[in-house]
Amino acid sequence: MLDFMNRILRDDGGSKDRAVERLRLVLIHDRAKVAPRFMEALKEDLIAVISKYMEIDE
Structure with a gap:
């Protein structure tokens, strides 16, 4: 659960990270x-x- 919240709250702006999360x-x-x-x-x-x-940004 903590990992999930960290992924939601972090703002590193990397497109690679966003693509990985979408996958x-x-x-x-x-x-x-x-x-x-x-x-x-x-x-x-x-x-x-x-x-x-x-x-948050939707």
Whole structure:
């Protein structure tokens, strides 16, 4: 969980790191066999919760 939060909160700006993170999300989605609509709802919920405590870029 701490690793997940560190990835969300860090701001290193590297396009390589962003690409790796996107690939990880694609792999998680594929391996979890979760509907895309569920993943989008989960993402929106996480953004809503995190934005209560800090300003984030969507």
